[in-house]
Amino acid sequence: MDRPIYITPEGLDALKSELDHLWKKERPEVVAVVHWAAGNGDRSENGDYIYGKKRLREIDRRVRYLRKRIEDAVVVRPEEQPDHSRIFFGATVTYVNSRDEEKTIRIVGEDEADSLNGKISWISPVARALMKSGVGDVVTVRTPAGEDELEILDIRYPA
Template sequence: MERVPMTLRGHKRLEAELKNLKSVERPAVIQAIAEARAHGDLSENAEYHAAKEKQGFIESRVMELESALGRAEVIDSSKMSGDIVRFGATVMLADVDNDEESTYQIVGVDEADIDSGLVSITSPIARALIGKSEGDVVDVQTPRGEKSYEILEVKWI
């Protein structure tokens, strides 16, 4: 089985989601299916079909989370140091064209969330940053063309 890197925070978040699905969501949807069945004719029972669809989603997500957690190689970035960008680093960047600053943490595929500043290790920006250090300028191929960023700071949090 191929191991995939994951931050400690990301691992805890996925574990919490899995626990919620198994202990709260799964029993609730089973109850909803039982109540919908009690209404009789299942062929035209919208509540029953909606609950069965939700059950399918929950079971699929449980399997997805169990797989991700089973393959995870947990890395605690707060115990790392140095100014070279590696997995788990939080990197402050400045757009070379307009000096606009942004901050990203390089995380595992299963925990990426661009709106929260978490970029996947496989993303173009993370691939451009890996191995670089403070003061370096990197070129990143984005959907809107090539962008250049200067690495202002590398933090380990």
């Protein structure tokens, strides 16, 4: 592990929920299908058996990953950040870029990132550029498309 696995309490709950679903619901269903398919004779051309074993390996791989991430997670409660006038992990930030596009994002852990819902990883270029800045600051971020300037309009933390 080369960097800490920061995560919000909500993110940790989501990982635990996914693990619970895979282990208690999905895996037993796939095991039942594989058991049934194994009883149908020749396994070399048995699609249900072959697909079921493949799916079982995928589930087991994801379960191992989730258990390790949960075990190593460092939970950061955004509301407990020491300085709410600056951007740190868990902050919700509104900024305007050099094309006058206003965006609101939340800085979260790698396992929580979901750009379609405005959640970006704390290790992303945008988050790294914003860190420790305050309202009114202008930061430069390097992206694959080139450099962009972001002016910070608002910083919020959960209550």
